[in-house]
Amino acid sequence: MAYTVGQVARAARVTVRTLHHYDEIGLLSPSGRTAAGYRRYDDADLERLQLIRAYRELGFPLEEIAEILDDPGGDPLPHLRRQHELLTGRIGKLRDMVAAIELAMEARKLDIQLTPEERFEVFGDFDPDEHAEEAERRWGGTEAYRQSTERAARYSKEDWLRNKAENEEWGRRITELMASGAPADSPEAMALAEEHRQLISRWFYDCSYEVHTGLADMYLADPRFTAYYEKIRPGLAAYLNEAIHANAISRA
Amino acid sequence: MAYTVGQVARAARVTVRTLHHYDEIGLLSPSGRTAAGYRRYDDADLERLQLIRAYRELGFPLEEIAEILDDPGGDPLPHLRRQHELLTGRIGKLRDMVAAIELAMEARKLDIQLTPEERFEVFGDFDPDEHAEEAERRWGGTEAYRQSTERAARYSKEDWLRNKAENEEWGRRITELMASGAPADSPEAMALAEEHRQLISRWFYDCSYEVHTGLADMYLADPRFTAYYEKIRPGLAAYLNEAIHANAISRA
DNA sequence: GCTTGACCCTCACGCAACGGGAGGCGGGAG
């Protein structure tokens, strides 16, 4: 069977202009033309259009759809995966926004001033994009990084807020301990180091003692991380570093 | 507090260009400029930007956002509430899309594994470790995959054969029905579509109506899958697709 | 005081994925 543009358009619930467009870019060219130049679509064309609309509804750009469809017997899996990542990424962003909105509502009720960071993030005070890029460069392709992003994508705003709360609670306790003058290799400090390790394991990735000490060294080596801990309390980065090492040695 | 474009851009995770654009169209003009012409944003600007980004993420066109924000001139709380609702709704939609993609990936896996009869028979003798490794490499990381393998790991060869038998029984019945001339939106066809959904849910992963229609579309979209059904009976893929849609609509 | 390098500025063109109109043939029903 052969169909005109208008018939195809009505059947597939798209406009004629859309079909013209698909023809122009070579995504879907009618199998033939009449003597007068009218486009003639056949059943195979209709089938292809079905595919196109299905992929489009999943959010694929036309160019990528063309790649998928024109690679006969080719594997659409990489494309599907890529799209999957894009979508989960977007979901993550939306969740951050929901959290930010909730925070804004809360602040409104309590008449609290929000810092710009609070306004746009639930997290601490580093730029998450910068952080993601940094993380990618440092740990990209590592198992821990994969785990971390995978889990992060699944967390709800409540999860994030709970995470933040746990983090802050831990921060308060180690600050107190340090202020009390307890040495970094005291049992109490080591216990808090251990808690820190488990916090990471629970929220982000399996954190072995070895990985943990590596992380501890980075807290001293990387000014950005150092600043994070130093801002909580001067000397905390070094204190935590020592406590983590002591803890790791004692468990070995 | 006053901020430069760059600072605002980093905080809100947008590009400087975007802020320039918002300024150009009058959606968000900085509250002031320095002597040198640098844009200066204050806290009120940031608040407005937060609302803008949230509405944008929801798919509102910028012009409409301007109308919404400039109209009441009052309390942002209703905005926040509204956005919260819309955002969570949008997250749901995106999750459906992700589910559909996971299904598409799953469909390929099932197609590859289950279509050839011998492979099905051999499945029980397969080295499970080797198989798991291979599958992990190809499909790792999706929820549907996780569920599917989790259940599959517990299935015995008898289970697989029973699955196969159920599948074939269902296939016989829908072939008969289709041969009888019953329309795809008849109660009988819808009942078989529903059975199909429950078959999937029982054997592989939770299959909601949304996910089911997504799967149905992939039956038409993916040639390999289409071939599977077309081999049972020509036209069955389209028939089943329609029946699944009809069934999903009637249950909504 | 001078040089860097990281910002900032304003044009201004480019992009996807079509929408919509102008101006002009084709074709089948009456």
Add this chain to the structure above:
DNA sequence: CTCCCGCCTCCCGTTGCGTGAGGGTCAAGC
């Protein structure tokens, strides 16, 4: 033979920015 609807090909418009080009500004370090 006429009508009007449907088809054709340009071709410009839209949205929400990306991405330079080309050039000023500002704080830091020498």
